[in-house]
Amino acid sequence: MEPTILYIVVLPTVFRVALCGGTHGNELSGVYLVRERLKRKRKVEEEDHIYVVTVMSNPRAVQQCRRYTETDLNRCFTHATLSGPVTDKTPYEIVRSQELNTLLGPKGSPEAMDLVCDLHNTTANMGLCLIAYSDCDWISLHIYRYLQRQMSDIPVRFIHFDLPLNEAYSLDSVGKHGFAIEIGPQAHGVVRSNILSTMQEGVQHMLEWIHLFNSGTQFEGGKVDVYTMVKNVDYPRDFETRGITAAIHPQLQDRDFCLLRPNDPVFQTFSGETLKYKGTEPLYPFFINECAYYEKGIALSLARQRSVGIPSIRSEREGEQRKRKSSAEEMEEEEEIKGEMEEEGYQKLIEYGEESDSLNGQYN
Ligand SMILES: [Zn+2]
Numbered sequence: 001m002e003p004t005i006l007y008i009v010v011l012p013t014v015f016r017v018a019l020c021g022g023t024h025g026n027e028l029s030g031v032y033l034v035r036e037r038l039k040r041k042r043k044v045e046e047e048d049h050i051y052v053v054t055v056m057s058n059p060r061a062v063q064q065c066r067r068y069t070e071t072d073l074n075r076c077f078t079h080a081t082l083s084g085p086v087t088d089k090t091p092y093e094i095v096r097s098q099e100l101n102t103l104l105g106p107k108g109s110p111e112a113m114d115l116v117c118d119l120h121n122t123t124a125n126m127g128l129c130l131i132a133y134s135d136c137d138w139i140s141l142h143i144y145r146y147l148q149r150q151m152s153d154i155p156v157r158f159i160h161f162d163l164p165l166n167e168a169y170s171l172d173s174v175g176k177h178g179f180a181i182e183i184g185p186q187a188h189g190v191v192r193s194n195i196l197s198t199m200q201e202g203v204q205h206m207l208e209w210i211h212l213f214n215s216g217t218q219f220e221g222g223k224v225d226v227y228t229m230v231k232n233v234d235y236p237r238d239f240e241t242r243g244i245t246a247a248i249h250p251q252l253q254d255r256d257f258c259l260l261r262p263n264d265p266v267f268q269t270f271s272g273e274t275l276k277y278k279g280t281e282p283l284y285p286f287f288i289n290e291c292a293y294y295e296k297g298i299a300l301s302l303a304r305q306r307s308v309g310i311p312s313i314r315s316e317r318e319g320e321q322r323k324r325k326s327s328a329e330e331m332e333e334e335e336e337i338k339g340e341m342e343e344e345g346y347q348k349l350i351e352y353g354e355e356s357d358s359l360n361g362q363y364n
Pocket residue numbers: 023024027119120121
């Protein structure tokens with residue numbers, strides 16, 4: 001008989017939550033969701049078990065309805081950029097990234113927000129995606145599974161960019177936990193009611209989950225599918241002018257997360273020729289024909305799908321608070337648990353609360 005796997009990981013509550021929109025000023029679902037919350041409520045909401053800060057990340061770009069004014073804000077949150085010098089000539093978005101890091105971070109520190117959720121839109125047909133840098137952050141993965149179960153009318157997926165924290169470049173990397181919620185298709189500069197409602201619903205379910213978690217609900221473990229980014233594919237380009245010479249093939253357009261096999265059509269050149277996928281490994285395409293990525297030289301991205309085991313989790317109860325660890329130590333520990341979960345099959349209870357109580361209460 002197969003031994004039963006019973007893991008219960010006890011984690012600190014997710015009390016301080018940042019909800020950010022307008023990081024890209026023309027992705028209007030997040031802009032209007034944040035604007036409405038700021039209109040209806042105070043900037044900071046404090047309810048039982050949860051404290052939410054609502055942030056318009058790039059107000060200048062929002063005002064101009066552009067992705068950014070000088071440089072892409074959502075590429076500015078690496079350690080290098082956040083700790084770089086600021087002069088009169090520093091682009092607005094770099095200055096703003098440092099302000100946001102002060103407000104919501106500092107990134108990698110015990111003072112950072114427990115969770116940063118950043119709202120985005122894509123022109124690609126991606127449904128709702130959570131995008132994160134870790135595939136073993138149990139909080140993010142449990143929220144993902146909760147959204148998947150609660151929102152049956154839209155596909156909900158999890159994209160994992162495999163980068164270390166210091167190289168992680170997006171706003172959500174400032175929090176102890178964090179992810180972007182990316183919803184599409186919606187043209188930039190346009191707001192569609194169906195996409196906005198989906199985003200509102202997603203945010204509501206996320207806050208609901210956090211509330212339940214903080215109130216002591218135990219969430220059962222299981223398996224979830226995760227798409228790990230493998231590579232970006234650029235458009236075919238003219239050797240001299242560098243201008244693009246083909247568009248996404250009609251058979252690939254809008255087919256995000258449909259398996260792309262060797263020799264499947266990828267591009268149709270402007271002279272009508274079909275260009276095929278030359279890779280040997282079947283992979284899942286996403287961000288197909290994303291408007292904002294023409295300037296970045298990305299026609300689509302490719303991911304590998306994996307099934308990831310997640311343990312049962314609950315929040316720590318009074319007296320269980322553990323000594324705060326650095327993000328690096330936490331990540332190492334999570335990796336270890338992941339390894340053990342893969343190797344072992346016997347009953348096990350993992351308690352995070354046993355080391356010291358010297359920092360008790362800092363989350364209250
Ligand atoms: Zn965006």
